[in-house]
Amino acid sequence: MVLGADLKPLLLIFPAAALLLAVALSLAAHGKSAPLPEPKPKAAESPRKTKPAHEQPPAAPAAPPKSPAESAPEPPPPPQPSPAELYQDCQTQLRSAGVEFEALDKITDGRCIVETAVALISVSTPSGKVELPGHPRTLCAFGLKFGRWIGETAAPIIAAHAGAALTAIDTGPGFECRARNGENSGKLSEHARGNAVDVVSFDLADRRRITVGDTGLDEQLAIALKGLRTSACGYFTTVLGPGSNEAHKNHLHFDLALHGKSDNYRICE
Numbered sequence: 001m002v003l004g005a006d007l008k009p010l011l012l013i014f015p016a017a018a019l020l021l022a023v024a025l026s027l028a029a030h031g032k033s034a035p036l037p038e039p040k041p042k043a044a045e046s047p048r049k050t051k052p053a054h055e056q057p058p059a060a061p062a063a064p065p066k067s068p069a070e071s072a073p074e075p076p077p078p079p080q081p082s083p084a085e086l087y088q089d090c091q092t093q094l095r096s097a098g099v100e101f102e103a104l105d106k107i108t109d110g111r112c113i114v115e116t117a118v119a120l121i122s123v124s125t126p127s128g129k130v131e132l133p134g135h136p137r138t139l140c141a142f143g144l145k146f147g148r149w150i151g152e153t154a155a156p157i158i159a160a161h162a163g164a165a166l167t168a169i170d171t172g173p174g175f176e177c178r179a180r181n182g183e184n185s186g187k188l189s190e191h192a193r194g195n196a197v198d199v200v201s202f203d204l205a206d207r208r209r210i211t212v213g214d215t216g217l218d219e220q221l222a223i224a225l226k227g228l229r230t231s232a233c234g235y236f237t238t239v240l241g242p243g244s245n246e247a248h249k250n251h252l253h254f255d256l257a258l259h260g261k262s263d264n265y266r267i268c269e
């Protein structure tokens, strides 16, 4: 295409307009419209615009599934063994521990009542039978602890340190309806609950005797006595003896009292 001579001066003055005009004329000559840029794909057509269903967050927070406790009634608690069943079970354990005993059921003395009581007669141990000539009367549960202490610990300690078997332990009566420390009034002793025993002496197969509070014991027997006293702290919640107070200068006192709120708290003197 040739521009007319009369347009030339104008185009020199307005070069930009001339360029536009040239383009327009060129397009008109070819009968085409100017190519347009490819339209961007619509957002909705983007393959990653929507997440697969498994990545979709839930439309609304789903309520947590109800726990079985909410959706079903609680099952009833397992039946607790009755006192009579516990007493029978304790007697079975006494026999297993080698304890010879008499089942007394219920013993009373004035205001003191002990149910599930036993009288302890002897304990079979690896080093022979240990007699309990005082036949102390205690709660069955206490008798089981005392019997185990004798069989598992006291008899082996005597055999190891004294070189002779333990044959008998002289105890008090166990059950005594009295206040603490032998007083007539005040808080009841654990003896009044059948939950305590006093140990006075230990007899050996060679006729020697370890008497609690005896300061003239030979060295091996003194070591044995110390071991007996210390080991009892692993079985009983209270262990008292010479040095604890005047009331215990000539015997060891063992009981299973609950001190404070925790049964882990012990008095071991």
Ligand SMILES: [Zn+2]
Pocket: 191, 196, 197, 198, 252, 253, 254
């Ligand atoms: Zn006592």
